Amino acid sequence: MQFTRFKDLSFIDSIKSYKLDYLSKDFMAALTGVVVAIPQCMAYALIAGLNPVYGLYTAIVSAIFGASFGSSKHLITGPTNSSALLVASVMKNYMHLDNAYQMVFLLTFLVGSIKLLFGILKLGKLITYVSHTVIVGFTTGAGCLIALGQLSTLLSIPIKNSAQMATTEKLYYVLTHLRQTNIYALCMGLMTIALIIICKKINKNLPGALIGIIVPIIFIVCFSLDKYGVQLTGNIPTSLPPFKMINFDLNFIQNVFSGALSIAIIGCVEAISSAKSIATLSRQEIDPNQEFIGQGIANIASSFFQGFPGSGSFTRTAINYHSGAVSRLAGVLQGIIMALVLLFFAPYAKYIPTACLAGVMMVTAYNLVNKEEIKKVVNLGKLKSDSIAMWVTCLATILLPNLSYAIYTGIALTIMLYLKETNKVPIKILIPSQGEDSKIVEKETDVVKENVDILIIELEGNLYFGSAENLQAKLNNLVNKSKVFILRMNHVASLDITALNVLRGFTRYVKEKGGSVIICGVRTNIDAILVKSHFDTDIGTDNKFILENETFAFSSKDLERAKAVLNCEATNQAGQSIACDLLASSF
Numbered sequence: 145m146q147f148t149r150f151k152d153l154s155f156i157d158s159i160k161s162y163k164l165d166y167l168s169k170d171f172m173a174a175l176t177g178v179v180v181a182i183p184q185c186m187a188y189a190l191i192a193g194l195n196p197v198y199g200l201y202t203a204i205v206s207a208i209f210g211a212s213f214g215s216s217k218h219l220i221t222g223p224t225n226s227s228a229l230l231v232a233s234v235m236k237n238y239m240h241l242d243n244a245y246q247m248v249f250l251l252t253f254l255v256g257s258i259k260l261l262f263g264i265l266k267l268g269k270l271i272t273y274v275s276h277t278v279i280v281g282f283t284t285g286a287g288c289l290i291a292l293g294q295l296s297t298l299l300s301i302p303i304k305n306s307a308q309m310a311t312t313e314k315l316y317y318v319l320t321h322l323r324q325t326n327i328y329a330l331c332m333g334l335m336t337i338a339l340i341i342i343c344k345k346i347n348k349n350l351p352g353a354l355i356g357i358i359v360p361i362i363f364i365v366c367f368s369l370d371k372y373g374v375q376l377t378g379n380i381p382t383s384l385p386p387f388k389m390i391n392f393d394l395n396f397i398q399n400v401f402s403g404a405l406s407i408a409i410i411g412c413v414e415a416i417s418s419a420k421s422i423a424t425l426s427r428q429e430i431d432p433n434q435e436f437i438g439q440g441i442a443n444i445a446s447s448f449f450q451g452f453p454g455s456g457s458f459t460r461t462a463i464n465y466h467s468g469a470v471s472r473l474a475g476v477l478q479g480i481i482m483a484l485v486l487l488f489f490a491p492y493a494k495y496i497p498t499a500c501l502a503g504v505m506m507v508t509a510y511n512l513v514n515k516e517e518i519k520k521v522v523n524l525g526k527l528k529s530d531s532i533a534m535w536v537t538c539l540a541t542i543l544l545p546n547l548s549y550a551i552y553t554g555i556a557l558t559i560m561l562y563l564k565e566t567n568k569v570p571i572k573i574l575i576p577s578q579g580e581d582s583k584i585v586e587k588e589t590d591v592v593k594e595n596v597d598i599l600i601i602e603l604e605g606n607l608y609f610g611s612a613e614n615l616q617a618k619l620n621n622l623v624n625k626s627k628v629f630i631l632r633m634n635h636v637a638s639l640d641i642t643a644l645n646v647l648r649g650f651t652r653y654v655k656e657k658g659g660s661v662i663i664c665g666v667r668t669n670i671d672a673i674l675v676k677s678h679f680d681t682d683i684g685t686d687n688k689f690i691l692e693n694e695t696f697a698f699s700s701k702d703l704e705r706a707k708a709v710l711n712c713e714a715t716n717q718a719g720q721s722i723a724c725d726l727l728a729s730s731f
Contacts, residue, residue, distance in 0.1 A: 162471060162473065166470040166471055166473070167473075169468045169469065169470050169474075170469055170470055170471055170473045170474040170477055171474075171477055172468060173463075173464050173465075173468050173469035173474045173478075174464075174469070174474045174475075174477035174478040174480075174481055175481060176351075176463060176464075177220060177460055177463050177464050177474075177478045178478055178481045178482050178485065179351040179354050180351055180353060180354070180459070180460060180463055181203055181220075181222065181460055181478065181482065182200070182354065182482065182485065183353040183354055183356075183357045183501065183504050184223070184353060184459070184460070184504065184508070185199035185200055185202065185203040185222060185223045186199045186200065186377070186493075186496070186501055187199070187501040187502075187504045187505045187508070188223035188224065188225060188227075188228040188505075189202075189223065189228070189452070190294075190297070190498065190501055190502070190505070191225065191228040191229055191232060191290060191293065191294070191505060192223075192227075192228040192229075192231040192232050192235075192248075192452055193231075193232045193235060193236070193239050194231075194245070194248065194452060195380075196377050196380065196493070196496075196501070197380045197381060197486075197490075198245075198248075198450060198451065198452055199223050199452075200380075200482060200486050201385040201446075201449055201450050201451050202222055202223050202446055202451035202452055202454050203222040203223060203454075203479070203482055204384075204385055204449075204479045204482050204483045204486070205385055205442070205445050205446040205449045205451050205479065206221040206222045206223075206442045206443070206445075206446050206451060206454045206479075207220055207221055207222050207475050207476070207478045207479035207482070208475070208476050208479035208480070209221070209438070209441050209442040209445045209446070210222075210438050210439060210441075210442035210456070210475065211438075211472040211473070211474070211475025211476050211478075211479075212438075212441075212472065212475075212476060213434075213437060213438035213441045213442070214415075214419075214434065214435050214437075214438025214439065214442075214472070215419065215430050215431040215432075215434040215435040215438065216419035216422065216423065216428065216430055216435065216456075216461075216472075217426070217428055217469070217470070217471050217472050218419075218422045218426060218428075218461055218464050218465045218469055218472075218474070218475075219415065219418055219419045219422070219435070219456045219461050219475070220456065220457050220460040220461045220463075220464050220475050220478060221415070221438075221439065221442045221454055221455065221456055221457070221475070222454045222457055222460065223452070223454050223457075224411075224414060224454060224455050224456075224457050225286060225287075225290060225505075225508055225509070225512060226282070226283065226286050226410055226411075226414060226455070227407060227410070227411055227414075227452075227453050227454055227455050228452070229286050229289060229290060229293075230403070230406060230407045230410065230453070231248065231251065231407065231452050231453055232293075233403070234251065234400050234403030234404070234407070235247065235248060235251070235400075238396075243391070245450070246390070246391045246393075247393070247396050247400075248452050249388070249390055249447045249448075249450060249451070249452075250390050250391065250392065250393065250396060250397070250447070251400055251403070251404055251407075251452070251453060252443055252444075252446055252447035252451055252452055252453045253390050253443070253444055253447035253448075254397065254400070254401065254404035255404050255407045255408045255411065255443050255453040256439075256440045256441070256442070256443025256444035256445075256446070256447060256453075257440065257444065258404060258405060258408035258440070259408050259411065259412060259436050259437075259439045259440035259443060260436070260437055260440025260441065260444065261440070262408070262412060262433075262436040262440070263433045263434065263435070263436030263437030263438075263439075263440055264437065266433045267433070267436070268416075268431070268432025268433040268435070268436060269432070269613070275530070275533055275609040275610075275642065276517075276609060276641060276642050277521055277530040277531070277533045277534040277537075277609075277641070278533050278534070278537045278554035278555070278557070279413060279414075279417065280514055280517045280518065280521065280534050281533065281534035281535060281536065281537030281538035281541070281554065282410070282537050282538070282541050282550065282554060283512045283513075283514065284512065284513050284514070284518065284534075284538045284541075285537065285538040285539070285540070285541025285542045285550065286509075286512055286541060287508075287509040287510065287511075287512030287513045288509070288513075288541075288542055289311050289541065289542060290505055290506075290508065290509035290512070291505075291506055291509035291510070292311050292312075292314070292315050293311050293314065294502040294505045294506055294509070295314075295315065295318050295502075296314055296317070296318050297333075297498050297499060297501075297502035298329075298330065298333040298499050298502040298503060298506065299318065299322070299324075299325040299326070299329070299330055299499075300325065300326035300329035300330065300373065300374070300375060300498075300499055301317075301318055301321055301322075301324045301325060301326075302324075303317055303318075311542075326372075326373045326374065326499075328369050328372045328373065328374050329373065329374045329375065329497060329498075329499040330499065332360045332363065332364070332369070332374060332497045332499045332500050332503075333497070333499035333500055333502055333503040333506075334503065335356070335359065335360050335363075335500075335503075336356035336357065336359075336360060336499075336500040336503030336504060337356070337503045337506055337507055338356075339352060339355050339356035339359055340352035340353055340355075340356045340503070340504070340507045341507070343355055343356075353504050353507075356500065356503065356504065357496055357500050357501075357504070360496075360497055360500045361492075361495045361496060361497075364376070364495050364497060365495060369497075374497050374499065375497065375498045375499070376494060376495060376496065376497055376498070377493055377494055377495075377496040377497075377498060377501070378494055379491075379494050380486075380490045380491075380493045380494060381490065382486070382487060382488075382490040382491060383486075383487070384483055384486070384487060385449035385450055385451070385483075386449065386450060387448055387449060388448065388449070388450055389448070390447055390448065404453075406552065407453050409555070410455070411439060411443075411453065411454070411455035411456075412432075412435075412436055412439065412455075414455045414456055414458070415435055415436075415439050415455050415456030416430070416432050416435055416456075417456075417458070418456040418457065418458040418461045418462075419435055419456060419461070422461055422462065422465045426465065435456075439455065439456065442454065464478070518534070520641055520676075520677060521534050521641065523676045523677075524640070524641065524673055524676065524677075528640075529608075529640075530640050530641060532557075533554065533557050536553065536554070536557055537550060537553065537554035537557070540553040540554065568611060568614055569603065569604070569605060569607060569611045569614050569615045569618065570603075570604040570605055571601060571602065571603060571604070571615075571618050572588055572601070572602035572604075573588065573589050573590070573592060573599065573600070573601060573602075573622070574586040574587065574588055574589075574599075574600035574601075574602065575587050575589055575592070575596055575598075575599065575600070576598050576600065586600060592622060592625040592626075595624070595625055595626065596625065596626050597626065597627050597628060598626060598627070598628045598630065598706050599622060599625055599626035599628070599629050599630070600629075600630045600632060601619075601622065601629060601630065601631050601632065602632040602635065603615075603631060603632065603633050603635065603636050604635040604636065605635070605636070605637060606636075606637050606638045607636055607638065607639045607640070607643035607644075607647075608638065608639075608640040608642065608643055609640055609641075609642035609643065611643065612642040612643045612645075612646050615643060615646050615647075616646045616649070616650075619646065619647075619650045620650075623650065623653055623654060623657075624657070626659065627658075627659045627660070627709075628659060628660050628661075628662065628706045628709050629654060629659065629660070629661045629662065630662045630663075630664060630706060631647075631661060631662065631663045631664070632664055632665045633663060633664070633665050633666050633667070633670060634664075634665030634666075634667070635665075636667065636670060638669075638670075639670050639673050641677070644673065644674075644677055644679065647679070648679060648682055651682050651683055652682060660687065660709045661683060661687065662687045662688075662689075662706060662709070663683055663687060663688050663689070664688075664689040665689070666688060666689065666690050667690075668690070671688075671690055674688070687709075
């Protein structure tokens with residue numbers, strides 16, 4: 145077994161290639177990210193059942209180490225909604241203990257160690273065993289849990305030992321004690337929600353969460369609303385994250401190891417998903433194994449500075465990229481700037497109403513429910529494997545007493561789907577050439593050594609999430625080898641969203657390079673998926689041919705279309721390509 149080499153993880157290479165022109169862009173991206181991260185990270189700490197300051201501690205240390213040792217230039221590591229929710233689930237039976245926080249920091253160390261081990265053992269490919277629909281189901285269920293869990297804080301209804309209660313129990317308690325609602329606190333929370341929504345409608349770049357926190361603080365100070373029962377965050381230490389040695393307790397390790405494993409798995413999936421989503425825009429290659437190591441080091445370092453388990457944040461990563469970040473230094477600067485904010489502005493945080501932080505999380509919970517992705521999955525078939533995996537994971541997340549069980553349920557279901565299918569995509573590569581009697585002969589080849597005008601790719605079998613990575617790798621090797629690609633799909637039995645996204649990405653990339661993709665031999669069930677997912681708009685209706693009864697009917701049509709794409713008719717005889725001559729002699 146080969147291990148990941150630590151010498152490949154050095155921050156030195158980035159420093160050597162760094163240009164001074166990047167600094168202003170990275171700094172502004174980091175500053176923008178901090179504005180969004182501060183209220184988010186404090187709210188995530190509350191979800192985890194911790195003091196808000198630990199959310200800031202986690203964000204500072206994780207951002208610096210995650211950016212330094214990870215693979216992505218844009219990924220921002222820190223508290224996330226799913227990690228916070230999982231921490232609350234794992235720790236709910238221990239938060240009443242005097243050494244509860246020490247246990248949280250030990251949990252963080254365990255999560256980091258597991259992630260680091262995943263990276264060293266090069267287990268990055270295991271991510272393909274956790275389907276996109278399972279993650280959609282988990283985040284949907286997590287969104288529901290967060291919203292229901294924050295309802296008591298939004299209404300300011302106190303619940304004793306709430307950390308040990310299931311979400312359904314807390315919901316029942318709230319519904320039966322609505323008379324205890326603090327109207328002032330509820331108004332502050334609703335004000336935060338309204339301000340976030342308004343800011344988003346005015347300008348997506350406005351820091352709605354921060355504005356939604358600052359404005360209520362003005363009301364708190366001016367009208368002394370804390371005297372009317374509005375609960376405030378309280379004093380936050382004006383200091384950098386303090387170093388504290390971890391207390392290793394073997395009994396606690398045994399009790400929470402299963403939970404730590406689930407947090408590590410979901411954290412890895414979340415980080416890789418966030419990094420890859422931005423990499424599709426930045427054209428950066430992501431190394432999952434190196435990213436695992438970066439996430440592991442970030443969590444281990446965070447555990448010694450009083451942080452709880454974190455992961456790659458999709459929201460803050462997207463903001464980092466779209467704000468103009470050029471290098472990983474933006475992530476490091478984000479951690480440093482947040483440390484300075486904590487050092488000099490922490491005294492003002494004591495006026496933040498907890499109901500306002502609950503309001504922030506209510507909006508976050510709503511955004512977690514990816515309605516577009518759910519709609520896509522359902523449109524492909526309510527009884528399809530994708531849909532079943534999504535809904536089972538979602539219900540397990542909401543109903544099971546421990547979120548770890550929900551994670552394992554989703555993964556087990558994913559593995560069963562994987563075993564049912566295959567993760568290798570059989571591909572035949574054919575190159576048209578001149579045969580006897582001026583007929584086109586398609587010669588099969590394993591490797592395309594030289595660029596050609598037309599390349600035929602025959603796909604076979606079931607194209608699904610388990611084989612998507614293999615499909616992407618094979619298509620990426622061919623993407624620069626031709627001007628026109630003909631994808632023959634007459635032997636493709638099934639197609640899911642993940643594999644469809646690979647084809648969509650391949651098509652868009654070829655079009656960006658000035659080429660064209662023609663799909664032919666499309667079966668009726670595959671065509672229904674292409675139509676429902678609006679893939680026709682990417683490929684173009686003229687470039688798609690349905691499988692017909694005549695065996696070679698679609699073959700002649702795709703070559704005729706290739707002739708039109710290459711503009712053979714408009715090209716003079718001297719300037720015609722070999723492919724045009726070949727096609728002209730055949731029609």
